Amino acid sequence: MAACLEIEDLYFRYHDGTEALKGVSLSIQKEEKVAILGPNGAGKSTLLLHLNGIHLPQQGVVCVGGKEINPDNEHQVRSKVGLVFQDPDDQVFSPTVWDDVAFGPLNMNLERAEIEKRVADALRAVRMWEFRSRAPHHLSYGQKKRVAIAGVLAMDPEIIVLDEPTAFLDPSGQEDLFEILENLHREGRTVIIATHDVDMAAMWATSIIILKEGQILAQGTTELLVKEDLVEAAGLRFPLISQVFEEAAVSSGQPLPRTVKEGKKLLFKLTKH
Amino acid sequence: MDVEHIHLDEFSHLQSPFHRFDPRVKIVSCLILLVIAVTLKSPVGLGAALFTTCLMIVVSRLPVGRILKRIALIIPFVLAIGLFLPFIRSGTPLYSFNLGLFTLHVTSQGLQGSILFFLRIICAALLIILVTFTTPFHVLLRSLSDLKIPQIFTHLIQFSFRYFFVLFDEILRMQRARRSRNFRPAKSILSRRTLGTIGGLIGVLFIRSFERGERVYYSMMSRGFRGEIHLLDDLQIKTKDFILGVIIVLLGVTILLIDQGGWGWPLAWR
Ligand SMILES: Nc1ncnc2c1ncn2[C@@H]1O[C@H](COP(=O)(O)OP(=O)(O)OP(=O)(O)O)[C@@H](O)[C@H]1O
Ligand SMILES: [Mg+2]
Numbered sequence: 001m002a003a004c005l006e007i008e009d010l011y012f013r014y015h016d017g018t019e020a021l022k023g024v025s026l027s028i029q030k031e032e033k034v035a036i037l038g039p040n041g042a043g044k045s046t047l048l049l050h051l052n053g054i055h056l057p058q059q060g061v062v063c064v065g066g067k068e069i070n071p072d073n074e075h076q077v078r079s080k081v082g083l084v085f086q087d088p089d090d091q092v093f094s095p096t097v098w099d100d101v102a103f104g105p106l107n108m109n110l111e112r113a114e115i116e117k118r119v120a121d122a123l124r125a126v127r128m129w130e131f132r133s134r135a136p137h138h139l140s141y142g143q144k145k146r147v148a149i150a151g152v153l154a155m156d157p158e159i160i161v162l163d164e165p166t167a168f169l170d171p172s173g174q175e176d177l178f179e180i181l182e183n184l185h186r187e188g189r190t191v192i193i194a195t196h197d198v199d200m201a202a203m204w205a206t207s208i209i210i211l212k213e214g215q216i217l218a219q220g221t222t223e224l225l226v227k228e229d230l231v232e233a234a235g236l237r238f239p240l241i242s243q244v245f246e247e248a249a250v251s252s253g254q255p256l257p258r259t260v261k262e263g264k265k266l267l268f269k270l271t272k273h
Numbered sequence: 274m275d276v277e278h279i280h281l282d283e284f285s286h287l288q289s290p291f292h293r294f295d296p297r298v299k300i301v302s303c304l305i306l307l308v309i310a311v312t313l314k315s316p317v318g319l320g321a322a323l324f325t326t327c328l329m330i331v332v333s334r335l336p337v338g339r340i341l342k343r344i345a346l347i348i349p350f351v352l353a354i355g356l357f358l359p360f361i362r363s364g365t366p367l368y369s370f371n372l373g374l375f376t377l378h379v380t381s382q383g384l385q386g387s388i389l390f391f392l393r394i395i396c397a398a399l400l401i402i403l404v405t406f407t408t409p410f411h412v413l414l415r416s417l418s419d420l421k422i423p424q425i426f427t428h429l430i431q432f433s434f435r436y437f438f439v440l441f442d443e444i445l446r447m448q449r450a451r452r453s454r455n456f457r458p459a460k461s462i463l464s465r466r467t468l469g470t471i472g473g474l475i476g477v478l479f480i481r482s483f484e485r486g487e488r489v490y491y492s493m494m495s496r497g498f499r500g501e502i503h504l505l506d507d508l509q510i511k512t513k514d515f516i517l518g519v520i521i522v523l524l525g526v527t528i529l530l531i532d533q534g535g536w537g538w539p540l541a542w543r
Contacts, residue, residue, distance in 0.1 A: 107497030
């Protein structure tokens with residue numbers, strides 16, 4: 001497996017002097033499902049804006065597909081790395097849903113037939129095809145969010161980055177989103193999300209990155225989510241399942257479950273004798 | 274979001290010859306008619322223009338009630354100006370008010386002018402309503418940029434329209450937040466506290482809009498924006514559209530001739 005995204009010693013300071021990133025280094029493999037966690041103001045959003053060259057490193061290096069992002073290739077990088085913003089109102093600006101999804105492909109100077117195909121595919125993938133001629137400002141929040149995702153899907157990026165994708169979504173909306181993310185991964189894309197949703201991260205991610213005060217606290221598997229000192233330091237909490245089984249797991253000497261599936265297994269094991 | 278959203282183009286999906294009319298030809302021909310209508314000088318000419326416009330509205334099958342409602346929105350403004358006109362034109366006095374220090378005369382020339390002014394505005398408003406009600410908003414914007422209106426203007430309209438609702442929701446939320454913490458505006462808007470709070474609201478709104486603008490720009494860049502919004506060109510002008518456009522312009526020219534022919538004026542006013 002090759003690293004498709006590498007960051008080395010990245011620093012970023014906003015013009016008001018806030019140091020948002022203080023020496024971040026990380027590497028993400030191809031086809032991974034990555035969850036970036038950390039308290040409010042940890043620098044997650046700032047980090048994501050570096051992944052497709054919206055912010056260029058003030059110090060340090062960001063490499064996508066082995067190539068360093070610089071002012072000359074930032075435009076190519078943007079068709080490789082798709083970024084979905086937290087608030088869909090920031091992203092969905094066109095007069096109709098169709099126009100908005102076509103915005104990215106049109107910027108890529110694709111052929112007309114190809115654009116139409118991509119827009120249709122993307123809208124179907126998020127189940128918004130029926131809404132194609134609607135005006136975005138008359139859509140619900142979850143619907144706008146789907147349009148925002150479709151707008152990025154239509155550019156067919158290898159890496160998809162989403163900032164707090166589950167925020168403000170209702171339970172069924174979260175379920176749908178989860179399914180969309182799974183499909184993206186199945187198509188062979190690398191998916192990166194920034195989130196506060198520990199349960200979702202535990203269930204979905206293959207790799208966890210914990211950020212705090214502009215620095216990487218830890219990078220590893222979902223096991224990180226049940227490391228007490230780490231979780232406390234990052235202002236997180238255990239996944240709900242882990243909380244439920246905490247005592248039972250410790251007293252029976254079993255590993256602490258992190259997902260519903262593991263929880264069920266442990267429950268089955270414990271109740272058999 | 275609990276705001277009743279305004280639909281500019283809620284009737285744009287009806288079916289009528291006017292809806293099928295190519296929007297660019299429609300805009301240009303109606304614009305010509307509009308310019309003619311506001312330069313008319315006789316009641317007969319204006320009557321003819323108004324009649325033509327109403328005829329087109331009937332053809333376009335728009336609901337009359339909604340059009341009257343829209344027109345009602347501008348009437349206060351028109352009336353405010355229209356009521357002054359009779360006093361400020363000099364001419365034969367019809368009626369005089371004595372206000373002690375000076376006397377106000379209603380002149381017949383002024384009254385005529387005010388009626389003409391009123392008819393002109395109504396006619397122009399009806400034409401604009403006709404075009405905007407029969408064309409979906411995004412098609413209207415597309416057509417404007419096809420007509421070589423600089424993108425900066427169409428973008429300005431597009432973004433204002435899109436973010437008006439977002440901003441409106443934001444104001445509403447802020448208002449609710451203040452009310453739920455028991456803010457009551459004082460009787461007079463000039464009270465220090467009320468002014469201060471409202472000033473703060475405007476300030477915060479300004480900053481929020483600014484930050485929103487930055488994020489929208491970032492998200493556009495993320496999708497490959499480089500300063501120009503590309504469009505698919507898929508509108509085509511057919512002979513039918515061309516003929517309809519020419520008919521409208523010819524009607525306008527005929528009205529202009531009636532207006533300047535001179536025979537309309539004595540007929541209606543003496
Ligand atoms: N436009 C800006 N100008 C100045 N400082 C900023 C700006 N945006 C963010 N910051 C600061 O940079 C730091 C990191 O912010 P960032 O938005 O990246 O955090 P985050 O991890 O995404 O937080 P959250 O979980 O609340 O979204 C914070 O201290 C924040 O106050
Ligand atoms: Mg954030």
